[in-house]
Amino acid sequence: MVRLPPTVPGSAPAKASPPPLLRGAARVVVTGGAGFIGSHLVENLLAAGHPVHVVDDLSTGTIDNLAAVASHPRLRVTIASIADPSVAARCCEDADFVFHLAGVVGVQRLAAEPLVVMQRNLSVTQSMLAAAASAQVPILLTSSSEVYGDGHVPFCEHDSIRPGATEGLRGGYACAKAMGEWLAFGHADDSGLPVVVVRLFNTVGPRQSGDHGMVLPRFVAQAVRNEPITVYGEGAQSRCFAHVGDVVRALVALAQAPGVGGRVFNVGSDVETSVLALAELVRERAGSQSPIARVPFDDVFPRGFVDPVRRVPSLARLRAAIGFAPSMPLAAIVDQLVVGARAELAVAVARS
Numbered sequence: 001m002v003r004l005p006p007t008v009p010g011s012a013p014a015k016a017s018p019p020p021l022l023r024g025a026a027r028v029v030v031t032g033g034a035g036f037i038g039s040h041l042v043e044n045l046l047a048a049g050h051p052v053h054v055v056d057d058l059s060t061g062t063i064d065n066l067a068a069v070a071s072h073p074r075l076r077v078t079i080a081s082i083a084d085p086s087v088a089a090r091c092c093e094d095a096d097f098v099f100h101l102a103g104v105v106g107v108q109r110l111a112a113e114p115l116v117v118m119q120r121n122l123s124v125t126q127s128m129l130a131a132a133a134s135a136q137v138p139i140l141l142t143s144s145s146e147v148y149g150d151g152h153v154p155f156c157e158h159d160s161i162r163p164g165a166t167e168g169l170r171g172g173y174a175c176a177k178a179m180g181e182w183l184a185f186g187h188a189d190d191s192g193l194p195v196v197v198v199r200l201f202n203t204v205g206p207r208q209s210g211d212h213g214m215v216l217p218r219f220v221a222q223a224v225r226n227e228p229i230t231v232y233g234e235g236a237q238s239r240c241f242a243h244v245g246d247v248v249r250a251l252v253a254l255a256q257a258p259g260v261g262g263r264v265f266n267v268g269s270d271v272e273t274s275v276l277a278l279a280e281l282v283r284e285r286a287g288s289q290s291p292i293a294r295v296p297f298d299d300v301f302p303r304g305f306v307d308p309v310r311r312v313p314s315l316a317r318l319r320a321a322i323g324f325a326p327s328m329p330l331a332a333i334v335d336q337l338v339v340g341a342r343a344e345l346a347v348a349v350a351r352s
């Protein structure tokens with residue numbers, strides 16, 4: 001017989017709010033903690049009092065990203081790949097929470113080595129989720145706005161995804177990230193693993209490298225050198241850029257929010273900017289003489305490699321969960337990056 005809880009006439013049954021996944025001074029693992037976003041997250045978590053264990057194979061990140069916290073007494077760093085199941089299992093042994101950020105990013109990298117990028121992203125997430133499930137360590141999985149593909153904006157978390165044709169390899173990255181999400185919810189279903197999924201939109205800020213395609217660090221580096229700013233296509237394609245500090249704040253707030261388990265959240269900015277407008281903004285804020293050079297898509301991307309035309313998140317779900325609004329306007333972000341790029345250029349000139 002099924003027993004129902006007793007109810008008092010006229011009153012709703014008391015409903016316990018599901019607890020947050022990350023609490024107090026929990027011991028936290030950050031996979032990909034030496035990467036661009038990961039290293040900012042590590043600084044935030046250390047400042048909040050958490051012991052932090054970074055696991056990173058330095059394939060895209062660099063240990064220099066952790067320079068500001070290198071001697072912090074609560075920081076531990078393991079240089080290894082989480083794709084190795086024994087590494088993933090060990091890092092769960094003494095952890096209360098995992099932020100899983102490890103992965104291969106960058107459109108240029110995807111264009112150059114699509115198979116490696118697809119396989120690595122899938123294997124790293126598969127391995128991490130299996131270990132977290134076995135140890136029952138709650139996990140925040142970072143996925144990507146790429147999963148929406150060429151869907152209709154604004155992208156909502158409950159939308160069907162449209163990663164594209166399998167002959168166009170860009171969708172393979174989207175599918176690897178989407179498969180990671182499905183595996184996460186599969187583990188939640190199978191073993192009760194507490195999991196929250198975040199789809200990151202274009203994130204920018206200090207320490208982001210332009211080496212693998214990311215547009216803003218590339219434009220800023222070009223502008224401070226007065227070199228041509230390389231706008232792909234007509235520059236009518238648009239993106240929304242959020243500062244890494246805002247993004248990291250949202251990741252931590254989500255992990256600490258009640259009732260987020262088993263759900264997907266868009267994280268980023270919803271202020272849309274065309275790539276051409278971005279180039280003009282960077283040139284203006286840098287006081288640069290750079291010409292704007294239009295580069296045909298076919299010169300930079302392999303055939304069948306689709307550049308999404310618009311990418312705008314709905315932030316309604318995120319706002320409802322944590323009251324999030326991005327705080328740093330794009331012009332202020334550009335100013336910050338111009339200062340950093342000028343300092344780097346001065347060092348390079350002094351060395352030469």
Ligand code: UDP
Nearest residue numbers: 107213214215216218230231232237275307
């Ligand atoms: N882009 C560009 N010039 C560059 C690098 C990128 O015009 O030197 C464009 C790119 O085609 C895309 C946008 O900027 O439309 C954002 O590219 P990024 O690789 O930063 O992010 P994603 O395409 O993943 O949103």
